[in-house]
Amino acid sequence: MVRNFKSGTKKMIFSFLFLLSFLIVINCNSQSDNSEGNSNPDNYRDKKAKNIILMIGDGMGVSHIYAGITANKGHLNIEKLMDIGFSKTHSADNYITDSGAGGTAIAIGYKTFNAGIGVDADTIPRETILEYAEENGKATGLVATSAITHATPASFIAHQPSRYLYEEIAGDFLKTDIEVFIGGGLNHFNKRKDDVDLTVALKDKGYQLVYELEGLKKINSGKLAGLLYEDAPPKYSEGRGDMLPVASMKAIEILSKDKDGFFLMIEGSQIDWAGHANDTKYIVDEMLDFDRTIGKVLEFAEKDGNTLVIVTADHETGGMGLNNGDLEKGEVIAKYTSGNHTGVMVPVFAYGPGSDNFRGIYENTGIFYKMMEAFGFSINEN
Ligand code: MG
Ligand code: ZN
Numbered sequence: 138m139v140r141n142f143k144s145g146t147k148k149m150i151f152s153f154l155f156l157l158s159f160l161i162v163i164n165c166n167s168q169s170d171n172s173e174g175n176s177n178p179d180n181y182r183d184k185k186a187k188n189i190i191l192m193i194g195d196g197m198g199v200s201h202i203y204a205g206i207t208a209n210k211g212h213l214n215i216e217k218l219m220d221i222g223f224s225k226t227h228s229a230d231n232y233i234t235d236s237g238a239g240g241t242a243i244a245i246g247y248k249t250f251n252a253g254i255g256v257d258a259d260t261i262p263r264e265t266i267l268e269y270a271e272e273n274g275k276a277t278g279l280v281a282t283s284a285i286t287h288a289t290p291a292s293f294i295a296h297q298p299s300r301y302l303y304e305e306i307a308g309d310f311l312k313t314d315i316e317v318f319i320g321g322g323l324n325h326f327n328k329r330k331d332d333v334d335l336t337v338a339l340k341d342k343g344y345q346l347v348y349e350l351e352g353l354k355k356i357n358s359g360k361l362a363g364l365l366y367e368d369a370p371p372k373y374s375e376g377r378g379d380m381l382p383v384a385s386m387k388a389i390e391i392l393s394k395d396k397d398g399f400f401l402m403i404e405g406s407q408i409d410w411a412g413h414a415n416d417t418k419y420i421v422d423e424m425l426d427f428d429r430t431i432g433k434v435l436e437f438a439e440k441d442g443n444t445l446v447i448v449t450a451d452h453e454t455g456g457m458g459l460n461n462g463d464l465e466k467g468e469v470i471a472k473y474t475s476g477n478h479t480g481v482m483v484p485v486f487a488y489g490p491g492s493d494n495f496r497g498i499y500e501n502t503g504i505f506y507k508m509m510e511a512f513g514f515s516i517n518e519n
Contacts, residue, residue, distance in 0.1 A: 244293045
């Protein structure tokens, strides 16, 4: 009996250990399954991208992202983009870039002076990636949670010596064939010093004008100008709601109908404004809104298989540091070194065909050349 009891106990211990190791194997499997699900498609190397979706979190440094990860209790969609690099953000005339020079470097591949829009350091207009896409037969779009005439989206479509020339920037929208743009900034189109109502000119060019988020639902194709707010859209927490993911997916729905592919820039504009305000809750709200949009964009890209998704920032804002936090409670304790932008490198995340080219450390202008390469475009001389 005693021996039997002992051997019975041994058996129980062995079967327990067996079960335990089995559970560990299952657990490891589920982790590797998870990371496989997040990795790039097998054939992504050396493949050209039919579509590029460039997502800019204005002012989004590593701390802003980790504040979002913490608030979301450990994970964000941005972690699914597995080719990662860093971009050096200084402008042509300043260690600390503004969003004009920062956006312009990404849009045209030239560093410029702070506040410059789509021009090089000598104020010479240079062709933007959006204009190259148009020239190569692709559809194009811009979506932002600021005025659509604000520095970041403006950098991709306008050529002006100053970001503050909002009405001139609005005029530049009519000089291109952009298919979809959605954001705020209606006043820069129809309440202008020159009394010209550019919404009339937009209608003449074939744009369907939409002035509220609900109205986007009715449009499924054709040209779309979504001027949803007179000036800047409100904060996520103050009524903007799901404008960014809804507008972004509407843009993708329309642009993806072009058989030649598309270029779309989506901006989480207010991560920067929250950084300027040193307002941690505002940063987290805007970061989570941007990340929900990343999740939806990745769903499209995974299904499509020919779409390169890039998520990056033009610079860091606030000198944000995470002095403490709680991943279980989703609490973030942040401190700030600045009410302005800082000089640190910002991350670049890429997914899809050509994504491996985004690894390493490079100038912000490198993002332009990498996008050109992914599209297979050549640079126009002069
Ligand atoms: Mg911006
Ligand atoms: Zn800023």
